[in-house]
Amino acid sequence: MSKRFGGQAAGSKAKRQWICDFCSTIYAGKIKICERCGASNITYFQSKAELKRWLELVQLRDAGVIEGLARQVVFEFHDIGGTLLTPDGRVMKHVVDFSYVENGEMVYEDSKGVDTDLGYLKRELVRFFYGHEIKLT
Numbered sequence: 001m002s003k004r005f006g007g008q009a010a011g012s013k014a015k016r017q018w019i020c021d022f023c024s025t026i027y028a029g030k031i032k033i034c035e036r037c038g039a040s041n042i043t044y045f046q047s048k049a050e051l052k053r054w055l056e057l058v059q060l061r062d063a064g065v066i067e068g069l070a071r072q073v074v075f076e077f078h079d080i081g082g083t084l085l086t087p088d089g090r091v092m093k094h095v096v097d098f099s100y101v102e103n104g105e106m107v108y109e110d111s112k113g114v115d116t117d118l119g120y121l122k123r124e125l126v127r128f129f130y131g132h133e134i135k136l137t
Helices: 048-062 117-130
Strands: 017-020 042-045 066-076 093-102 105-110 134-136
Touching (some): 042 048, 048 093, 066 117, 093 117, 105 117, 117 134
Antiparallel strands (some): 017 042, 066 093
16 A cells, blocks of 8 residues: 555556647657657646547637636645645645636536545545535546
C-alpha cells in the first residue's frame, strides 16, 4: 500500500499522453519539443481517456456549444476552523480535470477509468464545501 495520499487505483495502468498545442500531434512518451512542428507548448494528460475527452470538449467549444473551457481546476478544502490538511501536512484539495459552461450552467468533470474510494470522498468534499456536483466520464 502506498503512503501517498491519493493516486491511482491498485492495478491501474493509465497510459499517460502528451499532445502538441499547435499541431495536435499525440505522443505516448514525454517530450519537450514537438517532432512534427517544433513547438514547445506540450500539454500532459493522465490517460488516453482524459485526452480523448479533452479533444471532444475542444470540438464542442469550437462549435459554440460550450464556453469557458478550462483544465485542472483546483478545489482546496477550508472550513471555519481553517484549512483541512493531509496526514503529511499538505493542503487537502481535489483537482477536477475539466470545467466549462454549458447552457448557462457551470459543469465540472473528471475523466476516470477506475473510480476509487478516495476519488468519491474528494467529490463529496467538493459538493459539501462548494456545492458543485462533479460529473464522471
